[in-house]
Amino acid sequence: MIALKSSGMNRVSLGIQTFSDRFLKEMHCAHTPEKAKQIINLLLDYGFTVNIDMIYGLIGQTKEHLEYDMEVLNSFGAPHQVTLFPLRIATHTPLGEELERKEGITIKAHFKRLLEFDAFIEKTMLNNNYFREESPVFYHKKGAYEHKYHSTETRIVGIGSSAGTLLDDGEGCNFHNVDEYISAINENRDPAISGVALNQQQAYERFILYRIIYMNRSLPNFKEIVEQRFMEHYGVPMGDIYDKVLEDMRRLRFIKSGTDKIIFTDRLWMVLNKVKIGMPSIL
Incomplete structure (x- = not known):
């Protein structure tokens, strides 16, 4: 000590x-x-x-x-x-x-x-x-x-099987099988099983989506907190992107409609379990 x-x-x-x-x-x-x-x-x-x-x-x-x-x-x-x-x-x-x-x-x-x-x-x-x-x-x-x-505001490079990479303009996930991962490294191949490149709009939406999923949505000033974090991270106003993400989640039946609260559906959890890379792939 x-x-x-x-x-x-x-x-x-x-x-x-x-x-x-x-x-x-x-x-x-x-x-x-x-x-x-x-x-x-x-x-x-x-x-x-x-x-x-x-x-x-x-x-x-x-x-x-x-x-x-x-x-x-x-x-x-x-x-x-x-x-x-x-x-x-x-x-x-x-x-x-x-x-x-x-x-x-x-x-x-x-x-x-x-x-x-x-x-x-x-x-x-x-x-x-x-x-x-x-x-x-x-x-x-x-x-x-x-x-x-703020764990979701960092840049992460995943090293090892099943590890995920999270960058401003993309994300990916390595092979889950350890032998496959080791073989790719030894053969100088990309060890990622999948990946996605993000444009600026998608990156903005991912930022907000992570907060909706991981932050305490019951806070009375939740949207204002997300807006402040967005400005701190990107240096630009959030605008109507928050509302767009919520609407996309309703359209995909990830959150319940007809309520002011953000309540997740079982469908969201089932889809998240099947996602091999990051969150943008669910929107």
Whole structure:
């Protein structure tokens, strides 16, 4: 800790995932719940800005398991940021087969459970002085906001199988099969299984679409926040692009019509599970 602090580092992100010894062992994690608690408290004592990554919706995880994770999570001295990732399971994958074998439920039922867990998590975190501006991130009201990061506003180069690349003018996804990926690298071939080039309008629409999907859409000033982020990122007004994206989503039956709230349909989640590259391909 002293070495990290003296080198100028001030923020640490920890992949805790869960405080359940059972699930940590099933995921083959190297740490234990006790070790995780010790490190979190130590980092806070040394004055680091701390983010804790958690996963919910694990196969076999019940509401009681989640309640325990939330109880432990909120027992610390206010970690500045908590990122709670839902375990989204795609069709025709080993996890999908394991879900059906161990729990006897469909992926659609799993998504419904994720939504129920998410509602419980949000209520619990809000009651513990966190606020939610973008999913899946919660920020503590005690001085964490200036340390927030915007994961969808970065430029990313994906290295490794299944890794995704996200650039201003395009995006793509590498081969999912490890052997195919390695062969492409060894043969000096492009390891991307697919990719798409974006024009400026598409890039603008993708920016807004990411925010609609990942930010807290229930905020009363949601559109104004998106507009501010858009101006900060591109240096030009958002104009009517936000309304166009919403209309496209309604047309494709990704959000429900006849309501002022942005409510996603099951169709959106099913399509997202099948998308091999980024979001523009769904509009």
